[in-house]
Amino acid sequence: MILKPVRQGAALSLSDREARRPKELGDKNVLKDALDEEQKKLGKLQDRLMAGKQKAVLVIFQGRDASGKDGAIKNVFDGCNPQGCRVTSFGVPTALELSHDYLWRIHAAIPPRGYIGIFNRSHYEDVIAVRVKKLAPEKTWRARYAQINNFERMLTANDVVILKFFLHVSKAEQRERLIDRLEDPEENWKFRAGDLDDRKLWSSFTAAYYDALTRCSTKWAPWYVVPSDSKTARNYLITRTLNKTLESLKLRYPKAKPEVLALKASI
Ligand code: AMP
């Protein structure tokens, strides 16, 4: 099974059903082995990416609290070389960030060629959190869908390959995870009182995600909805989708120069 990109402008369902573990993924143990394989494959593809320095890869994660953004980042890249990864988490903008345009901090974190950039939240908060919490007038955030599409198109024209994953959890699963978090002394530090405010705004967030996904899933920067009630399924589907994209780039190791190879005789 592979994830299909969201079709721009087409209807999209973001109900609880789409968050469930897809049956066709089969048995949990088989899936764990398959994930292991995909992680190793990603590591190999990343090695070529680092060597060739032809492309940069940007992987964006969005999702509600407890949807598994941190878990996905930890797991999907398990077989990768940390030297070639750059993770950036975007929280509430600082005073300095707010004094700039909203893409300023984003652009500064775009990975250079040869690297995988991983975004834990992104510029999409500027059409999601900002919209739902009324942090900017409607006119301001409405204009951003087109600005974001243009920004992402400019990046891809400059060798940045973009994939965007929406980690979709059901309301019941989020409840379980938030309760688990509160009960676990090793996890409850993650909890913010505000997480519950966002949960109360569930349908407003769904509407904001719906617009972001359907307006900004483009040929050059597709959105994928990841069923995320199952962590293994989530990790597998993301890793497999990343691998498919990286394979399509046909990354090659650069050829060593003959004069370099000739050095062998002098060792
Ligand atoms: P966390 O990911 O749990 O550390 O939380 C980060 C918080 O920052 C979330 O509540 C986001 O909605 C919020 N956030 C991130 N980017 C923005 C933004 N551009 N404007 C407003 N809030 C944001």
Ligand code: MG
């Ligand atoms: Mg959080």
